[in-house]
Amino acid sequence: xxxxxxxxxxxxxxxxxxxxxxxxxxxxxxxxxxxxxxxxxxxxxxxxxxxxxxxxxxxxxxxxxxxxxxxxxxxxxxxxxxxxxxxxxxxxxxxxxxxxxxxxxxxxxxx
Numbered sequence: 567x568x569x570x571x572x573x574x575x576x577x578x579x580x581x582x583x584x585x586x587x588x589x590x591x592x593x594x595x596x597x598x599x600x601x602x603x604x605x606x607x608x609x610x611x612x613x614x615x616x617x618x619x620x621x622x623x624x625x626x627x628x629x630x631x632x633x634x635x636x637x638x639x640x641x642x643x644x645x646x647x648x649x650x651x652x653x654x655x656x657x658x659x660x661x662x663x664x665x666x667x668x669x670x671x672x673x674x675x676x677x
Contacts, residue, residue: 572597573661576632580640581657587644589660591634597664635660 577594580587648654
């Protein structure tokens with residue numbers, strides 16, 4: 567489990583294999599209105615996360631306009647995670663906080 571952060575319905579998946587780093591943009595969970603987010607306590611269910619509709623516009627067709635994170639930033643984070651964990655085959659997610667585009671969150675999985 568992790569804290570939910572509104573992120574504009576866009577997630578960046580980063581895959582690392584040795585020194586190879588690949589970042590792709592994917593549609594993600596929709597944002598929750600700020601007033602509802604403040605009043606929620608505990609867990610919030612999202613139905614069918616794995617079957618998120620490809621037709622979803624992520625806020626009115628904005629998905630295509632969302633810029634990829636800078637390559638050098640992604641590679642720097644990837645190499646730091648690889649070095650710190652000692653794992654050479656891993657993936658992690660990056661999201662941008664919808665309230666502050668300069669604030670990025672990272673979530674990691676390892677194989």
